[in-house]
Amino acid sequence: MASFFLRRKIFSRSLLGSKDPLRACFLFKFDCLGTAAATKVHPYTTSSNGAIRNDFTDLTCPHTWYPQARRKHRRVVLHVGPTNSGKTHQALKQLQSSDSGLYCGPLRLLAWEVAKRLNKANVPCDLITGQEREEVDGAKHKSVTVEMADVSADYQCAVVDEIQMLGCNTRGHSFTRALLGIAADELHLCGDPASVPLIQEILKVTGDDVEVHFYERLSPLVPLKVPLGSYSNVRNGDCIVTFSRRDIYKLKKKIENQGKHLCSVVYGSLPPETRTRQASMFNDATSEFDVLVASDAIGMGLNLNISRIIFSTLEKFDGFEIRDLTVSEIKQIAGRAGRYGSNFPVGEVTCIDAGDLPLLHSSLNSPSPTLKCAGLLPTFDLMYMYSRLHPEYGFYQILDHFLGNAKLSENYFIVNCEQLLKVAAVIDEFPLPLHEKFLFCISPADMDDEILAQGLTQFAENYAKRGLVRLREIFTPGTLTVPKTPSALKELESIHKVLELYVWLSFRLEESFPDRELAASQKAICSMLIEEFLQRLGWQMPIARRLPSRKMSTSMLTQHTRRSL
Numbered sequence: 001m002a003s004f005f006l007r008r009k010i011f012s013r014s015l016l017g018s019k020d021p022l023r024a025c026f027l028f029k030f031d032c033l034g035t036a037a038a039t040k041v042h043p044y045t046t047s048s049n050g051a052i053r054n055d056f057t058d059l060t061c062p063h064t065w066y067p068q069a070r071r072k073h074r075r076v077v078l079h080v081g082p083t084n085s086g087k088t089h090q091a092l093k094q095l096q097s098s099d100s101g102l103y104c105g106p107l108r109l110l111a112w113e114v115a116k117r118l119n120k121a122n123v124p125c126d127l128i129t130g131q132e133r134e135e136v137d138g139a140k141h142k143s144v145t146v147e148m149a150d151v152s153a154d155y156q157c158a159v160v161d162e163i164q165m166l167g168c169n170t171r172g173h174s175f176t177r178a179l180l181g182i183a184a185d186e187l188h189l190c191g192d193p194a195s196v197p198l199i200q201e202i203l204k205v206t207g208d209d210v211e212v213h214f215y216e217r218l219s220p221l222v223p224l225k226v227p228l229g230s231y232s233n234v235r236n237g238d239c240i241v242t243f244s245r246r247d248i249y250k251l252k253k254k255i256e257n258q259g260k261h262l263c264s265v266v267y268g269s270l271p272p273e274t275r276t277r278q279a280s281m282f283n284d285a286t287s288e289f290d291v292l293v294a295s296d297a298i299g300m301g302l303n304l305n306i307s308r309i310i311f312s313t314l315e316k317f318d319g320f321e322i323r324d325l326t327v328s329e330i331k332q333i334a335g336r337a338g339r340y341g342s343n344f345p346v347g348e349v350t351c352i353d354a355g356d357l358p359l360l361h362s363s364l365n366s367p368s369p370t371l372k373c374a375g376l377l378p379t380f381d382l383m384y385m386y387s388r389l390h391p392e393y394g395f396y397q398i399l400d401h402f403l404g405n406a407k408l409s410e411n412y413f414i415v416n417c418e419q420l421l422k423v424a425a426v427i428d429e430f431p432l433p434l435h436e437k438f439l440f441c442i443s444p445a446d447m448d449d450e451i452l453a454q455g456l457t458q459f460a461e462n463y464a465k466r467g468l469v470r471l472r473e474i475f476t477p478g479t480l481t482v483p484k485t486p487s488a489l490k491e492l493e494s495i496h497k498v499l500e501l502y503v504w505l506s507f508r509l510e511e512s513f514p515d516r517e518l519a520a521s522q523k524a525i526c527s528m529l530i531e532e533f534l535q536r537l538g539w540q541m542p543i544a545r546r547l548p549s550r551k552m553s554t555s556m557l558t559q560h561t562r563r564s565l
C-alpha cells in the first residue's frame with residue numbers, strides 16, 4: 001500500500017511539471033494545482049486585532065484568479081444577435097486569419113465542426129475535448145470544449161461560442177472562467193444579446209476594451225398562424241420538438257406509421273456520434289430520413305437543414321418540475337428553422353395544438369430577458385488551502401462549507417453543485433488525496449443515473465485500492481446487444497456513458513486507466529447498437545422503405561450476449 005501511495009505522489013508531481021497540453025488543461029481545470037499565480041492573489045487578510053485570518057470563501061474578485069489574462073490589454077468583441085445570424089461565422093473568420101488561436105464551444109459536436117472547418121481551410125487545428133485529443137502537426141490553433149480551455153497559454157485570437165451560457169446553472173462557471181481567464185489579444189464572444197450588459201459590467205474591472213457588434217438573421221423566420229393539427233400534415237424538412245425520450249420514440253413511431261416519412265432522432269443522452277449521424281441522415285437530401293424528432297438538444301450546435309419547427313408542447317420537465325419553456329429557449333429552438341444556405345432558406349415555426357400558438361408568438365416577439373449573473377465555482381486552490389486548515393474534513397464538508405459561506409459580488413452566483421456533492425459523498429469513502437477526489441467530482445458523471453453512479457464508484461474504489469483500473473474488472477467486452485425495448489436502450493446509453501467516463505479518466509490518470517482504446521472501441525459499438533435500435537423502431541414500415549443494415553451486423557455483436565456491469 002505504501003509503495004502505491006508513493007508511486008502516485010511521484011505521478012502527481014510529474015503531472016505538475018508537464019508540458020503536455022492536455023495535462024496542462026487538466027491542471028487548469030483545477031485553476032490550478034500549480035498554485036504560484038493563484039496563491040498570490042488569494043486573500044489572506046488581517047483582522048482588526050492584527051491576527052492573520054484566511055478568507056478563502058471570498059469570491060468577490062474572480063478576475064484576479066487569472067493573472068496571465070490580466071497582463072493583457074484584451075480587445076473583446078461581442079458578436080450578438082438571433083440564431084442563424086452569422087455570429088460564429090464572423091468570429092471564426094478572425095480566428096482563421098490569426099497566427100494562433102483557440103475556439104471554445106459548449107458541445108463536442110461544435111468543437112469537432114470547427115476543427116474540421118479550420119483544417120479544411122489549411123489552418124492546422126488540434127481537437128481537444130474531455131474525451132478526445134486529436135493533434136495535428138504544426139497546429140497553433142485548438143478547438144476545444146469550453147471546460148478544456150487552457151488559461152495558461154497565450155493566443156493571438158480566441159472565440160467563446162454561446163457565451164450566454166455563462167448564466168447556465170450547471171456549466172456557467174466554465175464560461176465565466178473562459179471569459180475572465182483566456183489570455184488572448186483578441187477575444188470574440190458569440191451569443192445572445194441578453195448577455196451584453198452583464199459582460200460589459202464584469203469586464204469593467206479587467207481593463208479590456210469591449211466592442212459590441214449586433215447581427216440580424218440571415219434568413220427569415222415566419223411564425224405560422226395555424227397549428228399542425230394532425231400528424232398527417234407532417235412534411236419533408238419538418239422537425240418535431242418534444243422533451244422526453246418516451247415522447248420522442250412515440251412520435252417517431254406515430255409519424256412513421258403513416259407510411260410517408262422516416263424520422264431521425266436527436267436528444268441529449270444519445271451518444272454524440274450517434275446524434276451527428278442521425279443529423280447527417282436528416283440533412284442528406286438523398287436519404288429517406290426526411291423528418292426529425294428532437295428534444296431541445298438541437299437548440300445549439302448541430303447544423304440542421306430544418307424547414308419548419310413544430311413544438312409538440314411548450315412545457316418541459318426540468319428535473320424538478322414541469323414548467324413553461326422560457327422565451328430564450330423558445331427562440332433558440334425556433335431559430336433552428338431555415339438555416340442560411342440550406343435547402344430551406346425561409347424558416348417556419350408552429351405548434352401541434354392551436355392553444356400553444358399565443359405563447360409561441362408572444363415569445364418570438366419578446367427580447368430574451370437580460371442575464372443578471374454569471375456562474376462561478378470556487379477554485380481547487382481555494383478549497384485546497386481551506387482543507388489544510390481542516391485536515392479532518394472530507395471533500396463533501398469542504399465544498400459544503402464554501403457553498404454555505406461564499407461571498408460573491410452581485411454579478412455572480414455559485415452554480416448548482418448537487419452532482420458534485422453527490423460524487424463527493426461517495427468519493428469521501430475512499431482514501432484519496434483531495435485533488436484526486438476533486439477530479440472524480442468534476443468528471444462527467446451523473447449520479448442520478450444508477451448505472452453511471454455504479455461505474456464511477458467502482459472506478460474510484462479500484463483506483464484507491466490498487467492505483468490501477470482495468471476495464472474488464474467491471475465490464476466484459478463483446479457482451480453488448482441491440483436493445484429490444486426503450487428501457488434496454490436507456491441502459492445501453494448509460495453503459496456508453498460509463499465507457500466515456502473511463503476514457504475521460506484515462507486522459508487524466510493515464511497510467512492508472514490503461515484501457516482507453518478498449519473503452520473507445522466498446523463505446524463505438526454501443527453507438528452502433530443504439531443506431532440499429534433506432535432503425536428497427538420503424539419496423540411497422542413496409543420492408544421496401546427500410547434502410548439497408550449498417551456495415552457491422554447485429555449478429556456479429558450478438559454472439560456475445562452477457563453484459564456485466
Ligand SMILES: Nc1ncnc2c1ncn2[C@@H]1O[C@H](COP(=O)(O)OP(=O)(O)OP(=O)(O)O)[C@@H](O)[C@H]1O
Pocket residue numbers: 081082083084085086087088089090190218301339340341
Ligand atoms: N457571410 C457568410 N457567408 C456564407 N455563409 C455564411 C455567412 N454567414 C453565415 N453563414 C452560414 O450561415 C449559417 C449560420 O451562421 P452561423 O452559424 O455563424 O450563425 P450564428 O449566428 O452563429 O447561429 P447560431 O445561433 O446557430 O449559433 C452557417 O451555416 C454559416 O456557415
Ligand SMILES: [Mg+2]
Pocket residue numbers: 087088089161162190
Ligand atoms: Mg453560432
